[in-house]
Amino acid sequence: MQEEFYRIRRLPPYVFAEVDKLKAAARAARVDVIDFGMGNPDLATPPHIVDKLTEAVKNPKTHRYSTSRGIPGLRRALSGYYERRFGVSVDPEREAIVTLGSKEGLANLAQAITAPGDTILCPNPSYPIHAFGFMVAGASVRSVPLLPVENFLAEVEKACRYSVPKPTALILNFPSNPTARVVDLDFYGQVVDYARSQGLYILSDLAYSEIYFDGNPPPSILQVPGAKDVAVEFTSVSKTYSMPGWRIGFAVGNRELIAALTRVKSYLDYGAFTPIQVAATAALNGPQDCVAEARAVYKRRRDVLVESFARAGWEIPSPPATMFAWAPIPERFAHMGSVDFAKMLLNEAALAVSPGLGFGEYGDGYVRIALVENEQRIRQAARNLKPVLAR
CATH class of the missing domain: 3.90.1150.10 (Aspartate Aminotransferase, domain 1)
Structure with missing residues (x-):
């Protein structure tokens, strides 16, 4: 054996x-x-979200199989959130998908877009799934030093120059877990320009977009003109609404990447329990105090x-x-x-x-x-x- x-x-x-x-x-x-x-x-978890879950779960129709890409109301709520928070228009049908937490979304996208031997660029240090999701999918992960963040783009360029085969994707995570570092929109603009010139996809993890203390709210990479040509972004209700065990996350952005993730997920799951998705919709659409x-x-x-x-x-x-x-x-x-x-x-x-x-x-x-x-x-x-x- x-x-x-x-x-x-x-x-x-x-x-x-x-x-x-x-x-x-x-x-x-x-x-x-x-x-x-x-x-x-x-x-x-805020009471109005729990109340919506309780209300939804009492409806027997919600106990049936859900849909792997997420119920339409939740995808529309996500689109509304991106419009309000970032001024970014998201098509809920072709540019958004609901995942079982951002961790599952990242791992399944890795399965969808990775062939054995592909090279993926990953910040180091970073949240473990960023690298290990691609390792499980068979990729070779090249670490890009994140400390200090001011040198990060130069390190990305060096990694692209000396990697064989040429990297297919770059992972970003700002605000960063674990380093807590933040970046501004100019940084994202430089990364998008470079990625477009290299034919490099960008996978941005924005799980901590609403937990910030100093200065302006963290931006989304999708605020950069043309970012959807190369980028997809993962978010989650886990930290924003104190819902970690509910396992609801999202991916938005590049249509090709969203379609690939949608297809893989269609074979793997039927989506989160519908009442949880209804409650997550209430979280995004409801009071934000x-x-x-x-x-x-x-x-x-x-x-x-x-x-x-x-x-x-x-x-x-x-x-x-x-x-x-x-x-x-x-x-x-x-x-x-x-x-x-x-x-x-x-x-x-x-x-x-x-x-x-x-x-x-x-x-x-x-x-x-x-x-x-x-x-x-x-x-x-x-x-x-x-x-x-x-x-």
């Missing part, structure tokens, strides 16, 4: 596994772990984290967006690397974080801290940290 299947062999060992195992053991021993590891929103309230909560948590951890001896740059802080390992612990440093924090401070190595080799000098604990717990984490950092 074959020892390991082809696609499994392409996946590297899961970097977070060691920390997750220690976290589970600590909880089994009744240790009060303050968990900043997974970006799993702890805020409640809940989004501003969630943003304010994350901003307060960010400020408490930066201030209290600094007093404990750990200077962390203040993230301008997302629900994460990308924290450089303190200099005197830098030799440990992110995995051992994260294990030390768990063992000695009952504090769980994500090692930066899990997001790519260029992230190994950092850990990611998710703002998913309340302000009191964040201050407690700082108190736990202080004696460890002062050793």
Whole structure:
């Protein structure tokens, strides 16, 4: 028998596994772990969205198979959101599709457009599915260093120049998970111009478009004239409306890419449960004060984290967006690397974080801290940290 299947062999060992195992053991021993590891929103889904789900699920007709590309009302609501938020016109029939979260959408698009041996350009560090979705599909993934972001486009050009075969797609994610970096519309304009000149598709992950704290709201790449010629963009209700377990995401943009994703999904699923799609429609069409309230909560948590951890001896740059802080390992612990440093924090401070190595080799000098604990717990984490950092 074959020892390991082809696609499994392409996946590297899961970097977070060691920390997750220690976290589970600590909880089994009744240790009060303050968990900043997974970006799993702890805020409640707004009541009007839950009420719409409850209303819809009482209708027996909604219990039948749905449609893999999403119900028409939800695609129209998505189109309305893009018009209001970005001033971008989206055809709900040919330029939009509903996915089972943006993660599933990215992975299935990778299956749709990738042949074994294709080259894909992926930022490093980045959210794991950005690279691994294409690895599973058989592509060769070339890392493009993301730190600092000012050099990113030059690195993309270098990667295109020296890659064989020529890259077929470039992945973008701003505001960035894990680095929390943001970019402006001029940046997107330069990337679109370059991609059009190279025949390069752009896959933009905009999952954190509504969680921003400083300056202007993050733009969409589709605001660039001509971007739809080369770009498709993924969004989600998970973080915006605190609906991570509902698994509703979207892809909009280039018609060829949307058609490819639609065709693959038609063979794989019947779409999300219809009442969930109805509730997601209510989220996009309904009052948006809940989004501003969630943003304010994350901003307060960010400020408490930066201030209290600094007093404990750990200077962390203040993230301008997302629900994460990308924290450089303190200099005197830098030799440990992110995995051992994260294990030390768990063992000695009952504090769980994500090692930066899990997001790519260029992230190994950092850990990611998710703002998913309340302000009191964040201050407690700082108190736990202080004696460890002062050793």
